[in-house]
Amino acid sequence: MSTALSTSEEIHTHDHDHDHDHEHHELGFIRTYIFSEDHKTIAKQYLISGILWAFIGGSLSIIFRLQLGFPGMTLEWLKPILGTWIDESGKLDKEFYLALVTMHGTIMVFFVLTAGLSGTFSNFLIPLQIGARDMASGFINMLSYWFFFISSVVMFSSLFIETGPASGGWVIYPPLSALPQAMPGSGLGMTMWLISMTFFIVSSLMGGINYICTVINLRTRGMSFTKMPLTIWSFFFTAVLGLLSFPVLLSAALLLIFDRSFGTSFYLSEIYIQGQALPNVGGSPILYQHLFWFLGHPEVYIVLLPALGMTSEIIATNSRKPIFGYRAMIGSMMGITVLAFIVWAHHMFVTGMNPFLGSVFMFLTLIIAVPSAVKAFNYITTLWRGNIVFTPAMLFSIGLVSMFISGGVTGIILGNSALDINLHDTYFVVAHFHLVMGAASFFGLMAGVYHWFPKMFGRMMNKTLGYVHFWFTFVGVYLVFFPMHYIGIAGFPRRYYTFTALGNDGMAAFADMNSYISIAAIITFTAQAFFAFNFFYSIFKGKKAPQNPWNSNTLEWTTPINPQHGNWEGDIPAVYRWPYDYSKPGAAADFIPQNVPFSATPESNLPEENEEIAKEKAIEGLLGAQNESYNR
């Protein structure tokens, strides 16, 4: 890590002609692009893996939307891809339908919105925004990606095995997932799911430890916790959530592996299946649900917090205004992080859990609505009297806030255990979490890509294609998920192959709406091609990026346009102010980067900031120690 360092006195803040007088020992192709320890390369690896997974996960959903939207349609033409999963009558196999639903959920939640989002941006932005050369441990960081890669390979292979991938829903509730005789997907497919998730958990723990250590230990001089961008705060909280909750999923999975393979009875009791009474007694399927949701609920915030953090940054930058209520934003994220651990059983109100527990979890769940509401109001107030530049990233961020509100409010309904009785496991729930967690996080991911693409690849993405992509996606997501509320209120259960068994013409009443949702989903999915093309084309052919394309305050824009290993060529800049000095009264420019000392801006300093000038010497004095720590 220390190779790219030099102790040249000059701070190359806006100087980007690379005079390669440092001792650069060139790494080979493999160490540079494949087994790289550079956080920026690892971030790009995560991003590209995430994008590929998103297309796989999305296309799975399109296949089952075809079944739901057009139940009479023959899918014979999918035979070349799906083979025997299309039965003789040209219909989708009923078990494969469940496999599609399961894999869509698993892929989107874990591989796209956890690895693709957190993996990409925590890796990319933490060192760049706190002023560090790299992660605390580049090697563990590399391992983290490659464990994720192994996990991906195993999960991907499970799509192609004869008995099909895991099919019991992404929550893989036992006994369905524990008994291969219950459905073919609970055989080898389930084993592979568990192996893959084990690798995934290891990967995300290594990532998480790294993020936490880096944020705590490697901040540049002057970068106190209260001067950190909200992105970093959100990545920090996300890593804490993951570190504390993923191990619980691992233990849940481990006990399931024991039940499946070694004859234990953690989750199994009094089962009679396929004409056979199993010997297992004393286990509890509810135990699994508690363990699963102890991760499962924090997982919602693991995918959402990074998106919210990046949105805070993007909305402030493009409104040319400080984020409203910086400390309230940190406080509400902290509140969400703590509360996220004590609301899990609201997924279990009607599982037969003690109703008293249901009351407790209803209270706790509705408390979490308060910090979430505060965040939404703060975003809206940040826009108020701003001077808004609609970059594609800004559009996606506004989209995120809208989705977050629209999906969030129905959480208040579902968190109420009495109302959850009727709505649990209906399309109302599908609508709720796709908006608040799926779409909102996806919009955060997209906003992040559009915003930091210039830093990642040194080139700009095409704005026009970005606008088109946004409008298709934004309108499309609402058209897909908003009507699902109605279907849920009409009592349609989720994970149904078809709705014939509802009787009373229930299916016919919503046949048109289901077709229409499927059409909207297909169009929205197809529109992602605008993004894919724009992304891959711009990597190679995009317009060259300027130093600071969005006139942003944070440190990543002080690095060279194409930062090398080590990020800054000279000393790492010091930080003197918070990251949100946009449109400060008295200042000539409408932004003052974090590395500009207060002594340089007497015209715009607030009275309390003038007192900060005295501390600048002390901050500068840390330079030697900081450099030494890297050269050690």
Next chain:
Amino acid sequence: MNFLIGLLSIVFFALSIAVISKSMKLNKKLSGEDEDEFALDSANNVNAIGMMLFWLFGTIGGVWSFLHSKPDFLPVAASEHGLKTDSMFWSSMAVVTFAFFISNTLLFYFAFKYRHNKNRKATFYPVNHKLELIWTVIPAIVMAILVFTGWRTWRDITSQAPSNAAVIELTGHQFGWYVRYAGADDSQLGHVNYKLIDETNNLGIDFTDKNSFDDFTATELHLPKGQPVLLKIRAQDVLHSVYLPFHRVKMDAVPGMPTKFWFTPNISTDEMRAKLGKPDFNFKLNCTEVCGRGHFGMSITVFVDEPADYKKWVAEQKPFLATNPSYLDKVPANLKAKASKYIPAEPIAADSTEAVSVK
């Protein structure tokens, strides 16, 4: 009805086309010119207008689609607690729709109103503690009210079933439901044991328990109107979930852990048919916990009868022991006499075991 698809697709496309064409124009205009980093081009304004258009069409589409779907929502709840949860649902929906509408409106309106203008500078407005306090406290109060009413309703729904409740057992299996009634003579269900399951006794009814002698099974669920019903719910193989959508009842069926739900149906099947003007309407029981291949088809019909009709129906049902007299073998000697009452006289008279026990 195709009109539905048509209309919304048009909205969808119109917006996109507007954006594309504007952007194209803009691209032409810009080519050759130096692109300002903050290109205060018409694209910025188009996107701002797009926000307002989205708000407008979204509002119209939201209201219209609600009114369009409303007739197809679940009809009035057919149970006493369902009426309460329904009214709470709609009042909570009113509150959250209000919050949803106001905050989305402000979001889109501010985005539009404060679009970039190079002659203006944004207001440096980093914090306002009073404002933050207000919008922390107001949601907290609203939540507290919602939680409190929700909690009271939940407490009532999950309270002990009244002692006069009709006890009915529902057992989920791949892929169907077994229904067992406590019988005409006692209101107690006999024990079941999963190890006793065989092809005929597919519930594993334990005939060493005298409560099981008068138990009978059914393929449909009959419920008495106006009388509390206690559902005792089991599962044999994997998780299932009892869902009575018209009664707003849902409870998982868990292997190894019996669950329960009690409620009072208050509209009979006939009354519901008359109310909806659908002579072939039937209440349904569906499965809402994914359980495998046949999950979506795991449904039985539910009849809510007037109390007198229900009594009559119960009286007509034959205990399991009566239709399967060979299970008398499983009854311990000291209870044989009691069990024999349920065995129809003629066909069994020849049975040697019975002869022995009588002597």
